[in-house]
Amino acid sequence: MRCDNNVDNWSQNPGRLATKTWHDHYLADATKRLNNLSPGFDWTTADSYNAQDLCAYETVALGYSQFCSLFTIEEWQGYEYSYKISFAGNSGFQSPTGRAIGIGYVQEILARLRHELITEPVAQVNVTLDSDPESFPLNQKLFFDFSHDSMLQITVSRSQTYH
Numbered sequence: 001m002r003c004d005n006n007v008d009n010w011s012q013n014p015g016r017l018a019t020k021t022w023h024d025h026y027l028a029d030a031t032k033r034l035n036n037l038s039p040g041f042d043w044t045t046a047d048s049y050n051a052q053d054l055c056a057y058e059t060v061a062l063g064y065s066q067f068c069s070l071f072t073i074e075e076w077q078g079y080e081y082s083y084k085i086s087f088a089g090n091s092g093f094q095s096p097t098g099r100a101i102g103i104g105y106v107q108e109i110l111a112r113l114r115h116e117l118i119t120e121p122v123a124q125v126n127v128t129l130d131s132d133p134e135s136f137p138l139n140q141k142l143f144f145d146f147s148h149d150s151m152l153q154i155t156v157s158r159s160q161t162y163h
Helices: 014-026 028-037 045-062 066-070 073-090 098-114
Strands: 142-148 151-156
Touching: 014 028, 014 045, 014 073, 028 045, 028 066, 045 066, 045 073
Parallel strands: none
Antiparallel strands: 142 151
């Protein structure tokens, strides 16, 4: 028996629904343009978005992608914003499971700012790593933490205490 009202039902996911709505908006002109450039292929906004993804991946892999020049600056800004919508709806405050997903990350940031190791289970943190000063150092001025392969959080640690 399958439950259709769960987090794995991506068709009902708030991030996916909002992102698709945004794609349909910001890629409408690009999709018309691409359809005019390629008779016989019926481009959708999903195809246009995937072409933007190809630009990003090919540029990293090959150093250049011809897909990049198919889009305007405004469309690239829309692409960037689509990731923000996706993260907000899939993992952030707009997600029904966002708080559960992010609590461990918040606990780690707080521990770093307090200069404390995490030695007891809290949320979903890795106590093995976070209780060891070798893998969870506390004596740095800057910490670079990643919540996702494309999201970076920089925490500045101050040695002074402010009251």
